[in-house]
Amino acid sequence: MVRGGNSAAANEAASFLAGHLGIFMQSSANTGQLYQVLKNDLGVTYFPRPNGQRANGIAVGGAALWIANDKPSAVQDGAWEFTKFLASAQTQADWQAKTGYLAVNKGAKDEPR
Incomplete structure (x- = not known):
């Protein structure tokens, strides 16, 4: 629970790392940053x-990929x-390790990292 105001997305990770926020929903891209600080914790x-x-799937973000059918x-x-x-598998392991996004x-x- 956020007291005395709201928490913008940019502040969620900082609030979580400071122990002021117990849970939050965000892109898996944040996991790399969070694991660096929290290690195995x-x-x-x-999504619930x-x-x-x-x-029912995931929220679509900016990391989507399409092949156009009119080419x-x-x-x-x-x-x-x-x-x-x-x-x-190899490319996805590297992608996950370097970006924090979850491998598909x-x-x-x-795969070794």
Whole structure:
């Protein structure tokens, strides 16, 4: 609970690290910064949902990726090859370690960092 005002997104991490905020919902991009300070004393989980309801995905942010369907086949094929590279376990492990975003490939957890 925030006393005496509100907490803008920019202040959430600082308030959390100072022990003034016990929980907050934010992009997984913040986990790198938080782990640097808190080491192994940090928990990360999925968005909560009502009991009995299926998970409904994640909030879409600026790190989304698309392949346009109105481009020539050669462009789409090149985009698909690049997308496969980005989604590979090795690339995702590196992406997660360097950015704090959560890997989209479960195999990333088995990759050396």
